[in-house]
Amino acid sequence: MKILLLILYPLFILSRLLGILTGKDPLKHKRPADQSSYWQEHPPSPSNPEAYFSEDLPEAKPSLLVRVLIAISKLWNRKSYRAKRDNSPTSTASDEIPDEIYTMW
């Protein structure tokens, strides 16, 4: 998997370059000028209960990178999980990853 990610990583660099060229700032690194408030409107809670069955927000539009990674992930995990109870640990982090960083993943 690591090799696959290495191959894929240049797409992230490309995306960054495109972002710089088009002036995109999704993380709001630049302080918005002349703004009296930094609050953003939160989308209303879904009125359709079906929205709660989705792993994504109703208004979400996954980027190309996200879609590529999800496709890879599906290929990687093709086998069925509907099986007997698996009692192996489900911890996803290795001890080498600092808590402060893991908590954001």
Added chain:
Amino acid sequence: MATYILGISAFYHDSAAALLRDGEIIAAAQEERFTRKKHDHSFPRNAVDYCLAEAGISPVEIDYVAFYDKPLTKFDRLVQTYATYAPKGFQSFMQAIPIWLRTKLHLPSVMDRALGGQYKGRYLFTEHHESHAASAFFPSPFEEAAIMTLDGVGEWSTTSLGHGKNNRINLLQEIRFPHSLGLLYSAFTYYTGFRVNSGEYKVMGLAPYGKPRFRDLIVDHLIDIKEDGSFWMDMSYFNYCQGMTMTSDKFHRLFGSPPRRSESEISQREMDLAASVQVVCEEVMLKCASHLHKSTGSKNLVMAGGVALNCVGNGRILREGPFENVWIQPASGDAGGALGAAQIVHHHVLSEPRVVQNEADSMSGSYLGPAFGQEDIDEILKRENAVYQSFANDEELVDALVPLLEKENVVGWFQGRMEFGPRALGGRSILGDARSEKLQKVMNLKIKFRESFRPFAPSILAGKAHDYFEIPENADSPYMLIVAPVLESHREPGATNTMAGLEGLNKLNVKRSVVPAITHVDFSARVQTIHEETNPRYHRLLTKFYDKTASPVLVNTSFNIRGEPIVCTPEDAYRCFMGTDMDVLVLENTILLKSDQPKENIPDRKDYQSQFALD
């Protein structure tokens, strides 16, 4: 037939499960209590098993399983962050993405496996801050309330404001990652040499030893705070988006040194840094509260999210307004998200009405974990060859215990159901006489094996709190989430002047009040009010202690040592009792004295401590 909804939080920190039966909270527990691994983030298998056992059902009988955040939205945030920083962040990318591709993008399968394939329904996913908001509003005693949630980060939101009425909550405004009050506080936790996710309490406890001399530096460079409480952070001072640390070299240059090494000596500088970030945190909390009050017009405020565990900030909101009533979810961290997710399903998905019960919240005092019967305890004690005395009823037990407390003994108190949330509230607590001058030192160094600067909290009879603390007469603090100053009338005359001439930890040597064991160096205390309705036995103990001593206050700290999750079972309690200098252990209706126990039951202290990684 009853409807069962299981809520789950997992894979970040403080995994937990919560179970609703027809909307009633049947059980809730954190996984760490069972696995004995602090902040365990693995799937909460043991907590789920416990919740189902408490309800007497199997996974096949669960109607809905709700997960407390939207994994794909979180993944989108992660990918966008890496794409914004590339090629910086490569190391982080190579570690984080495989975890997602293998596990986190397959949560339904992971949960299926963990539930043994017995749950046949679909999974529901609620938004992270919506889960926090639900955990704050739905169990609260209010028909309607303004909602404030603040934490590190969920999917994109780090702070949100909303409103709840009857069976609906609506989030109205948000601040998005990477601008985060929780992460700002965590950055200072990291920089002052403490462990993120558990050291924030230490920073808060350290703050009163310092002066906020870095406050202006923080607001001039790190964070721009608007009058309405919204904020923007200059990310060039931080490294958490792209690196494996919280702060950047630029941050270190601004404050003049690299981060303090963990376990090295704490200097006045760290105390001043703690005081400074604490002041900034309070400033944001108060401004947010004020803005929320204006925009909702509500007189009630409910709060959740990790920052809502900042009880100093909570205390200021309670005292300085503008809300008349404040209620804070006791499991405000991610664990509480499990409860919130389940409650969203009940109210938003199933459209079930919400019933508010006579000004009482529906958390049952947060005693939502496992309890153990006297038979279980007798069996364990016999197996350990422990020496103990049993009592026929609470009255006799309390009569025997009060004189032991009066003699400044440290008492392990294990009774009833375990608490849900990070605080020990009288179910799994270590108790002592708050009037003792030596107890803070003894408890920190010989019982908890933790830093000497850390304060202890008082439990006080409800109705007496305003006699001792600057707390409104109608306000309760059952979950130990409000810090309030000790009243002037109970302070030691001259203590203020003596303290003014001292620096740092030297302040600890001054007797500060009539209850010195729980009075912090700034005369504050993290108050817990004890209510007969939710904890009758603990209430009886305090009442008896008050009758005998005229003091309605006991020291209450969590039943564990540093790095250890709070004890869950009687075995955990006995091991902790024997591994420390605790004098007395109460297990339901039995009392054990350390001096009576077989010497061979005393473990090697270093071995005992080494089981738990320092937090």
